[in-house]
Amino acid sequence: MLTYVFENNGVPMYEQLYEYLKDDITKGVLKTDEKLPSKRAFARNNGISTITVQNAYNQLQSEGYIYSLSKKGYYVANLCSIRKLRADTKISLDIKLPPASAECEINLSNNNIKPENFPFSVWSRLSREVMSQKSREVLTPSPTGGIPELRSAIAEHLKAFRGMLIDPNQIIVGAGTEYLYGLLIQLLGSDRNFCIENPGYKKLKSIYSQYGANCVFADIDRKGVTVQELNRVKAQIVHISPNHHFPTGITMPADRRYEILGWANETTDRYIIEDDYDSEFRLSGKIHPTLFSIDGCEKVIYMNTFSKTLTPTIRISYMVLPIELANRFYRELSFYSCTVSNFEQYTLSLFISRGYFEKHINRMRLYYMRRRREVIEQLYKSPLNDSMELIENESGLHFLLKLKTDIDDETIKRNLLVKKIRISPLSDYYMSGTAVSHNFVINYSCLDTKKLGKVFEQINLLLKNQPHNL
Template identity: 50%
Template sequence: MLTYDLSKTDGAKYLKLYELIKKDITGGVIAAGEKLPSRRSFANNLGVSTVTVDNAYDQLLQEGYIYSLPKRGYFVEKINRITAPSSKLTGKAGGDKKEKLNIQGNSMFDPNPPVVYFDFSSNRPELSNFPFSVWARINRSVIADKSEELLKVSYSTGISDLRMAIARHLSSFRGMDVSPEQIVVGAGTEYLYGLIIKLLGKDKKYCLENPGYKKIRQVYDMEGIDYGFADLDDEGLSIRDLVRNKADVAHISPTHHFPTGVTTPITRRYELLHWAGAEDGRYIIEDDYDSEFRLRGTPIPTLQSIDNAEKVIYMNTFSKSLTSTIRISYMVLPPHLAAKFYEEFSFLSCTVSTFDQYTLAQFIAGGHFEKHINRMRIKYSKKRDKVLEIIEAILGEPGEGGYEIEENDSGLHFILKLNTKYSDSELEQRLLKKNIKISAVSDFYHGTKLENIGKFIFDYSNINLDKLPEALRILKKAASI
């Protein structure tokens, strides 16, 4: 029987238990295929509640460290580890450049869009969620206290205050040990994609997720980049397709893939890192765009946090967590790429206004961003439950009402699978005639479009609960379910 001492644990005991079991699994103390103790016997042995064990097991299960078999229990997953340096990198962007680096400082546009009564797939946050009062107060403070700094041109990577605030946030929220010198701030992820291409060189072969976010492909088209596509299975990007494409760079969203919602488990994450580490010049771009909104358990650890070989470029944005009109994104470069960035791109100016940078820096440093995220998680969790309740009231129970719900408790959308005789595009057009907009997963496939998947994106972040029942009735009739 596994034994751990949780008597002196500060904070949630299930998190401590989860960390201890994960450490033993990754360290080989608990062997692959080994059965874990039953929840009740384990709880009795540790002197904790079964809820503590349940939550720890659930987090391990979600991350892919363990798997369950009906009526048999929980077992340890086989994890392929990558060969990596034995010690964790210090996060300094190049040893002999230490002094140098310590610097302060969806669809195509339609000019005549149809009038839409209801949009099932809109991913814009509700305007009422933005913390206007706090933001306005910080604005006034920045003007009063930073008047001289506001008139200075921001350095290419962004002001030091913001990069330091982001680094601390990533440490506390995502378990990432990074230096502010590794962080580059920019106006939107599209701009940062362009910087990555210039940084890595245009001779690289990229591989994109299929299905996937089309704007990424459009950026690479604009830059004249050679790229291919890798299909997704239940665990994320296919390693076989990466090899088939002879790719140098994999562009992925492992925490909550758009549009499928797939979360890549730890085994596949190590396989991806092993692929990247097998040859020099290979990298992984990890897009973590809505990781803050995991509605159950703790956020899934990032690829960057388990990468000891400097292979992962981490990217995130504040567009989803705050508002899409705040065009502030950032990336975390591996130390050797950060050194190269300072050497080759220091002549650039940051594309985000200094005013916005100082405001966001104080918003994060003052604890307001964390409070906002916690508040939004609670609100979205309640909203999700209400949405599912309305769906069941209008369409019937899942499986019996001609539909299924596919979700994994991450992000702000799930997949509505409809058992309908119409193709995806036919149903989209039937609904659009009723001023109802919905987007099919098949719309995001690259190349040959798969017409009859019957899976549709249901984004509830900005959904109007008052209009939802009527919209669902129209959907039910249009789909003939």
């Protein structure tokens, strides 16, 4: 007869009995199909009640450790696939993680936001307000496109700052633009030719391809993508950044914008995805109007994110669909749940509607203007001045640095990394064709300007020495 010692430690006796029996079963002390004592005999032998035994048996049976036969009793189940691991057992997983990036002291390719620039005090105050005054709403499932308060706040912001007159229901909120691209592919159809600017944002190729969409690449000139290129690659959906192209920094002029809109209106199956991701940070002159705001034929899908203006980790982006596509979205894809938590949506809606977002953008625009000026001044004062040319249009958070050298891009990149300096050549962003050499992307949003002098000296030394001497 099984006999166990029960302790007066606050743990119910049936739980102690359950643990004793489970331990003996998993260790093999109690064998498969072995009959367990009857409830009455087991209780009498251990000085406990039959209810205690019954509760323990019920728990073991519900978890599959034992089974019962009518009018015969309880038996140990076959648990050959279950093993009890010892406390010192080490778990080995055969998972291949991507290689970690080499450590570097300064990263000229980093486009993150400095933590100290996030408006923590305002955000935390609004968060507390949401928790105290919106407790019911926070726990109510969000509509598929996002809560009405946030969509209305975004619509008002776009009206005031981008001249866009839209219905809030045209706005779809999602956890990052990558998720929204996936929705667009499902909405427009993966059998279309999705066109990406070349050079351009390479992750787009991975996203579109992962969803089974065919990717084509259109070369750009000094004004951006051309209608001739779109026709050459047989594009149907073109993804462009007319206000500040990444990585070249080109701003598409008005005449080219109307040409692209005309191309989209030639057939019913063509659309333009307008990525306006860092348009808020044009540091001089007036921000150019969006393609969406000058489109009279419902051919432009507008995309933007709060990753540049607030922080990438907030993971809130949105798209504005033409009315016909918005109606199709709600007919065909409204079964999707909104991927942004209600808590963050309500906090962001207050942040925008109460004017904090406008103040934050104005403050950050001044901050980045000073930072850009400081980086460029250091560059002109450095020994590198005679060996470089600056390519910039005072928009966005990066510019191009053209180096006067015959050393290939990969060698420059590799040897600077040895010096713990990371830099990305423009050639890294080409997806086809012949890349433009010796142009490098300088992101300054998160640069430690105190170390720039050393960086420019190292680049200058590299240009003046043969690569094998470094």
